[in-house]
Amino acid sequence: MSVRTALIYSHKFDDFSYGESHPFKVQRFRLAYELIKAYSLDNLENSVISESGRISDEDILSFHDSKYIDRMKEFSASPAPRADFLYGLGDAENPVFPGFYDWACLGTAGTFEATRLVAEEGYSAAFNPAGGYHHAHRSKASGFSYLNDAVIAINSLLAKGKRVVYLDIDAHHGDGVQEAFFETDQVLVISMHESGIYFFPGTGFDNELGVGRGFGYTVNLPLIAHTDDPIYMKAFDEVVYPLISAYDPDIIFTQLGADTFRTDPLTRLEITTHSYSYILRKIKALRIPWVGVGGGGYDLINTARAWTIAWGIMNGVDLPVKLPESFVESIAAMGYPNTMLFDAMHWAEESDRNLALDAVEKSIETIRKEVFPLIIGSNHY
Ligand SMILES: [Zn+2]
Numbered sequence: 001m002s003v004r005t006a007l008i009y010s011h012k013f014d015d016f017s018y019g020e021s022h023p024f025k026v027q028r029f030r031l032a033y034e035l036i037k038a039y040s041l042d043n044l045e046n047s048v049i050s051e052s053g054r055i056s057d058e059d060i061l062s063f064h065d066s067k068y069i070d071r072m073k074e075f076s077a078s079p080a081p082r083a084d085f086l087y088g089l090g091d092a093e094n095p096v097f098p099g100f101y102d103w104a105c106l107g108t109a110g111t112f113e114a115t116r117l118v119a120e121e122g123y124s125a126a127f128n129p130a131g132g133y134h135h136a137h138r139s140k141a142s143g144f145s146y147l148n149d150a151v152i153a154i155n156s157l158l159a160k161g162k163r164v165v166y167l168d169i170d171a172h173h174g175d176g177v178q179e180a181f182f183e184t185d186q187v188l189v190i191s192m193h194e195s196g197i198y199f200f201p202g203t204g205f206d207n208e209l210g211v212g213r214g215f216g217y218t219v220n221l222p223l224i225a226h227t228d229d230p231i232y233m234k235a236f237d238e239v240v241y242p243l244i245s246a247y248d249p250d251i252i253f254t255q256l257g258a259d260t261f262r263t264d265p266l267t268r269l270e271i272t273t274h275s276y277s278y279i280l281r282k283i284k285a286l287r288i289p290w291v292g293v294g295g296g297g298y299d300l301i302n303t304a305r306a307w308t309i310a311w312g313i314m315n316g317v318d319l320p321v322k323l324p325e326s327f328v329e330s331i332a333a334m335g336y337p338n339t340m341l342f343d344a345m346h347w348a349e350e351s352d353r354n355l356a357l358d359a360v361e362k363s364i365e366t367i368r369k370e371v372f373p374l375i376i377g378s379n380h381y
Pocket residue numbers: 170171172257259295296297
């Protein structure tokens with residue numbers, strides 16, 4: 001397999017804003033790119049930095065409804081404030097800001113290009129941090145997501161007869177992606193996320209398993225508040241990893257949201273870079289052609305650290321534990337005290353983690369009973 005890799009980055013990201021008070025900050029991409037550069041990961045041998053490119057209406061319409069797309073184009077071109085709640089457009093969560101449709105296309109084009117490089121050009125890995133809008137529905141914006149870049153890109157793989165694993169480690173359930181592939185066995189959709197009992201988007205329970213031919217090809221690991229590094233790695237090792245290796249896809253597509261981290265302002269999991277990087281190293285070791293996209297992450301330094309770690313692992317580069325001096329200085333000026341790239345493994349308080357452990361063990365049991373016989377076979381676990 002080729003060892004070529006590609007990182008998608010565009011200076012155009014800085015031209016857009018969800019608004020001053022919105023938690024989604026586009027600066028996160030520049031910050032991640034600056035950390036990547038500070039580690040000299042922008043000029044590796046056999047690696048390219050690539051622009052987003054363009055995405056055609058035809059590809060977008062492989063998933064989205066044309067009336068929804070028309071409404072976004074109309075609102076995006078108009079300077080007047082507009083809203084259409086039927087399509088989830090113009091509320092506090094999914095604001096209509098100037099050029100927001102171009103913004104959505106830019107991220108989607110990046111994911112599409114990353115996927116094309118892996119599927120058609122023989123790249124071993126390609127990463128678009130400015131992707132991973134997993135909440136976008138067929139005809140509705142949701143959870144800061146307007147276009148579902150993952151579904152659009154994976155549809156292009158399915159059209160070529162490829163089998164795909166979609167692994168989503170964002171703190172939120174990848175509901176839009178699950179919906180798109182709920183009835184097919186060509187995509188094994190696995191999501192590890194904070195439980196929907198009390199948390200957006202309110203889906204992703206372990207009894208959501210797909211329907212028809214797709215039964216058993218949707219796998220959800222809902223995690224309750226205070227799930228920590230050891231519990232997260234246990235869930236990955238006991239369910240996710242064996243399923244991915246048994247399914248043995250042509251391509252693995254990962255949504256690498258960094259809002260699971262214990263300092264994230266929107267979520268209550270207690271994950272650190274320790275288990276995040278553990279999971280990515282195991283994905284890398286599978287040697288399956290790999291497409292990565294970003295996702296959530298509302299503590300900006302966490303997104304920068306997480307996506308730098310991901311890019312390092314895709315390239316087989318071991319990074320020093322300490323952040324580069326120049327980067328520490330520049331973020332200190334922004335009020336961030338961080339000095340380390342990798343965190344020590346974190347355990348939650350005992351009473352909290354006992355509850356989180358009980359919950360994950362129940363989900364592991366359900367998945368082993370319902371899904372393992374279909375994907376792994378009855379004799380191998
Ligand atoms: Zn999220």
